[in-house]
Amino acid sequence: MACTVLGMPLVVFRSGEDVGALVDRCPHRNVPLSEGSVVDNDLQCPYHGWRFDRTGTCTRVPGFCGSPEHRGRKATSWGCTEKDGLVWVYAKDVIPDDDPGPPDIPGVGRDGYTVVRAELDFPGTLHATLENALDVPHTAFLHGGLFRSEASSNRIECRVVRDHYGVECEYIGEPAPTGLIGRILAPGGGVTTHYDRFLLPSTAQVEYRLGERSHLIATNILTPITDFLTRMYAVVAVKLPVPGALVRPVIEPVIRKILRQDAEMLAKQTDNIQRFGGERYTSTEVDVLGPHIWHLLKMAERGELEQVERSYRTIFMET
Amino acid sequence: MACTVLGMPLVVFRSGEDVGALVDRCPHRNVPLSEGSVVDNDLQCPYHGWRFDRTGTCTRVPGFCGSPEHRGRKATSWGCTEKDGLVWVYAKDVIPDDDPGPPDIPGVGRDGYTVVRAELDFPGTLHATLENALDVPHTAFLHGGLFRSEASSNRIECRVVRDHYGVECEYIGEPAPTGLIGRILAPGGGVTTHYDRFLLPSTAQVEYRLGERSHLIATNILTPITDFLTRMYAVVAVKLPVPGALVRPVIEPVIRKILRQDAEMLAKQTDNIQRFGGERYTSTEVDVLGPHIWHLLKMAERGELEQVERSYRTIFMET
Amino acid sequence: MACTVLGMPLVVFRSGEDVGALVDRCPHRNVPLSEGSVVDNDLQCPYHGWRFDRTGTCTRVPGFCGSPEHRGRKATSWGCTEKDGLVWVYAKDVIPDDDPGPPDIPGVGRDGYTVVRAELDFPGTLHATLENALDVPHTAFLHGGLFRSEASSNRIECRVVRDHYGVECEYIGEPAPTGLIGRILAPGGGVTTHYDRFLLPSTAQVEYRLGERSHLIATNILTPITDFLTRMYAVVAVKLPVPGALVRPVIEPVIRKILRQDAEMLAKQTDNIQRFGGERYTSTEVDVLGPHIWHLLKMAERGELEQVERSYRTIFMET
Missing domain, CATH: 2.102.10.10 (Rieske [2Fe-2S] iron-sulphur domain)
Structure with a gap:
């Protein structure tokens, strides 16, 4: 092929x-x-x-x-x-002898987990696709109803840790998701643990845990096809307090719909950027991971990853 | 939008x-x-x-x-x-305080006039679209039957006046138009007054008067979308010695057909010019307004319009 | 047109x-x-x-x-x-007085010959289209079944003569073609004479003779439309030991099918070459005529054809 x-x-x-x-x-x-x-x-x-x-x-x-x-x-x-x-x-003629091999994908092969896979082309740069996959504020808009709704307004804390393997954001005090995803993951509400992670060179990972019984971890491995086209291999592992056979028919169409909406928005974004001859972004604090991803990708490109020092930061977001 | x-x-x-x-x-x-x-x-x-x-x-x-x-x-x-x-x-962030505002469009809102509007994209430069809108010789060919027919052959006088607002040609001794348009405007023939005008920055105006009772004034406002695509907002005001309710059903399809034929010809012209890598025109005297429009557009581009002196010229055309 | x-x-x-x-x-x-x-x-x-x-x-x-x-x-x-x-x-404003005129096409107008014509665009350079038309090894693959099959394996001799009019290869010891073409040309087998010729500036000629009674000569005149698109005017003259009226219905669809398969392969080749930004060929001895054609086209381009000396070469091929 x-x-x-x-x-x-x-x-x-x-x-x-x-x-x-x-x-x-x-x-x-x-x-x-x-x-x-x-x-x-x-x-x-x-x-x-x-x-x-x-x-x-x-x-x-x-x-x-x-x-x-x-x-x-x-x-x-x-x-x-x-x-x-x-x-x-591998972008080399042979696989190096000391290569650790492809990473394990969390949840795959573990008891109690249902694994949903999807493969989709995103008409955007690697950076735009990674940022989109790990961006919280757009979910209320673009995926309104599916993921979280705009009605609520809570001030939450975001703790960001960056090192030379990637960057992770933990959301503290986040209410259980509303919308369809929320009702599936946490039918009775409960305490939410939520992480978004960028793992070098090109993986976006989103993890939700609601108490002991519900767990969702989406590992989205991205391949830059060209500068403006990125393929996503999404592997979503879900554990829910309901029989596994019921999980897939509900979760799979929701995941596909979210990915499709994101791909359509990236197409619009990319077309417009090309029409204007290049990106011209402005960011606020709530663009939590995008600027970090940009920095890490640039450091990786220049072979300077070992110079990335471990850093911590806390910001606040309304959700 | x-x-x-x-x-x-x-x-x-x-x-x-x-x-x-x-x-x-x-x-x-x-x-x-x-x-x-x-x-x-x-x-x-x-x-x-x-x-x-x-x-x-x-x-x-x-x-x-x-x-x-x-x-x-x-x-x-x-x-x-x-x-x-x-x-x-306005190609500025705000409208200047001393701006006179958009021009009045002749005939709009006047008693006895029927106003027909059309909006159409012309696949050509601003210059090619302006010249086409104000060119007489092509009408016998491209719009043969609709506008004027080739059979007649009269020598007429064209008086051209140019200043820094634009350029106007008056046609003296022109017989009443033949073809469908002629039969509508002047069912009984009569003395014709005919002006073609280019008004800076980008309006082409065509005016026909037949005696006291028939008057047609077409104001075609052009917007350069890109270098090779021009949008026309045509506003045609017509007074005829027949009830207004009869005017529109006859005049509107004719106007749309003429504009469509012109747009198709400009598409062929523009495609060919791009295929050859640029324009390479030759003109005769009967290309009455095209070279003047070119000159005025270039002077406007260079901010030298005040250097355009008022000039007069007379040429002859067979029609 | x-x-x-x-x-x-x-x-x-x-x-x-x-x-x-x-x-x-x-x-x-x-x-x-x-x-x-x-x-x-x-x-x-x-x-x-x-x-x-x-x-x-x-x-x-x-x-x-x-x-x-x-x-x-x-x-x-x-x-x-x-x-x-x-x-x-002619790529000149007039035909020179001493021009010999277009060449005669072998077989056209001769008794006993059926002439099949075809016109087809090949999405490839002039060189790629000429090489394809005169290349033997691809026939077993691309036209397998139609032209010759891969099953046989005979070592044959190829005698190549080049001068400043073009280059010719004679195949010595070639068995009668198998496949459909073979069964048509040589229903009973027999001694084959086979020539492939490139005639400057842009004609590819293939000639098969089986004994006295069967003769096929295909003269493919090529016009470079653009650098990557070549039109072929194929004129195939066939003499067979069967009534002429039976020849065309059998031979014509076979010729069209072969040309269509070649045109499809050239499209794939050309798309890939453009995707990679240019040609990067490697050749073996059995690419008998391709490198000669390249050399002659380059010499013609530089006006150095008279410097091409008559040369002979023999190579061997398995068929």
């Missing part, structure tokens, strides 16, 4: 038990290899039938009397592995 | 009795404000619910515990007023 | 017995003349009715009291002639 990561067109294919990722261009006449097919675990180009293994080595040139495995005929490979139903691609 | 003027995306909205025009970008996260709604006379952004009054001042930031009216959160406003059913926008 | 050659939009029209080609832009207001019509053997612009003869001279300016034939009002003409049902355009 064809996919694009960081602007680079790739073809990802299964080679027996393994997965492989090659730059999606046949070294011969530059046809996309993703239009070909897998034959004997190798990827075969549809134009002249050249074949490549998962390291990119050419294994066959039909008609050619010589040996196909010449360095000049190698396709470019990217490191590639599979875990928990997701294929991870 | 969203509209674009001189390449700048704007949102125009009603704020009680007034109208307001803001640059169509929320200062917060750059979403188009035209996707929002008017709440309590202010314009509300659909993403986080920030609100702005018609001067662009921010009046609400949901969730924020501080005061919203900070200069850094101001949206950019353009001067904006309403007259005779048209909203006029 | 409108057509584009080497990126230049042209209008080609019949002027009595002759054909004319003008740059598709009225010198007056730059409208495409191809939107007009031919009146009295001249081409008339649809906007103001200016007319032009096949040399580009302006013959009429409606309304203008002077003489229309002024040099400043001339449309740009290209040399243009017609032969064997094809209109040939």
Whole structure:
């Protein structure tokens, strides 16, 4: 299958038990290899039938009397592995030996949790998509009724901790969510624990806990397809004090609706930013995580993450 | 509603009795404000619910515990007023105190006149659209049958007067128009008075008078949306020696057909000019007003209009 | 009719017995003349009715009291002639006196030959389209079943001769084609003679002979419309040991299918090359003619064709 990561067109294919990722261009006449097919675990180009293994080595040139495995005929490979139903691609030709592997996704495989997955393209930058996924104030507006309603007005405390792994905000004194999500998670109300987390390089995580019995943790792994298009692989694990079979039919359409509304808003935002030739933001204190995410992404880009010192901050928000 | 003027995306909205025009970008996260709604006379952004009054001042930031009216959160406003059913926008933040206001449109509100309005986008530059609206020779071709036919051949005199307000051509000795328009305006023929006028900055006016009883004055106000797209607000006032109720059903479809034919021709012209990378015109004497319009637009652009001296010229045309 | 050659939009029209080609832009207001019509053997612009003869001279300016034939009002003409049902355009204002005229197309007008014509746009460069038309190894893949199948494996000899008229490859020891084409050309097998030829500036010719009775010669004349779009005028002449009336219904759909498959592959190739910002090819010996075509096109571009020396080369291919 064809996919694009960081602007680079790739073809990802299964080679027996393994997965492989090659730059999606046949070294011969530059046809996309993703239009070909897998034959004997190798990827075969549809134009002249050249074949490549998962390291990119050419294994066959039909008609050619010589040996196909010449360095000049190698396709470019990217490191590639599979875990928990997701294929991870590395922006390097091989996976480094000391790589810890893809992260565990909280809730997946744990007793009592229902896991809902969704995959959606967000027409926005990585930063805009991360900020949107972790932004509280827009939920009352954009997802009004679904998530929280605007009617209430409570002053809550937000504690922000940033280090070189990411940034987390804990919301203190937040009332149980209202709206449909609230009624599902906390039918009887109760004390809420709520965290929003950005985990480098590109994961947005939202965690709600209501007492001992209700727990929702959404891990949204983002892949920058191009500068202005970001794919989200959302994995939402939910534990509720009702039978698991009842959870999915209720929770899944709500999650999909929220993501769709967000994607539509990001499309409008991105179109407008491109129409004006660039971003020109202004922020207030209640844009809690957006500026931190920007800072961390820039530090990561410059290879300066180790210079990010652990910091704490408290602000107040009306909700 | 969203509209674009001189390449700048704007949102125009009603704020009680007034109208307001803001640059169509929320200062917060750059979403188009035209996707929002008017709440309590202010314009509300659909993403986080920030609100702005018609001067662009921010009046609400949901969730924020501080005061919203900070200069850094101001949206950019353009001067904006309403007259005779048209909203006029100024390419300045406010309307200057000594501004005379939008011009009166001849015939509107006068006894005995039927007023037909049309709004149409012309895929052409301001200059090409103005020249088209005031050009006589194309009418026999493009609007053959509707406006005038090619069969006749009379030598007429054209008197051109130019000053720093615009340029006017009077056609002397012109026979009554033939074709459908002619039969409507002058069922019995008669002496024709015909003026074509370009009024700075961007109005094209065509006036026909046949004796005392028939009068048509078309005031076409043009807004450059972008360099290659021009919106026409046409206001055609007609007095005819027949009951007013009969005028509109006949005149309106003819006007719309003429404008549509012109818009289609301008689309072909503009596409071709862009395909060739730019204009390369040649003109003859019978391109009476086009070169004058070009000159005046250029002088206006350079702020040199006061250097335009009053001039007179006479040419001859076969019609 | 409108057509584009080497990126230049042209209008080609019949002027009595002759054909004319003008740059598709009225010198007056730059409208495409191809939107007009031919009146009295001249081409008339649809906007103001200016007319032009096949040399580009302006013959009429409606309304203008002077003489229309002024040099400043001339449309740009290209040399243009017609032969064997094809209109040939010269990238010069007139056809040079010593020009030999368009080439004869083998088989056309000869007894016993059925001629099939096809016209198709290939979304690829002139080089990519020429190479595709003359490339043997892709046929087993892309046209598998139609042309030759992959099952066989014979080592054959390819003799390549290049001079400043073009390059030719003769295939020695090639078994009769299998697949549908093979069964049509050589129902009983037999000795095959097979030539592929590139003839400067832009013709790809494929010739098959099986004994005395079967002969197929496909002359594919290519016009570069733009850098990445090439039109093919294919003329396929076939002699078979069956009645002519039976040949066309069988051969025509096969030819169209092959051309369509090639055009689809070139579209994929070209899209991918543009996505990656340019070509990055690697070749083997069995890319017999592609590198020669590239070399000859480059020499022609630089006006250095006379420096191309006659050369011979033999390589081997498995088929």
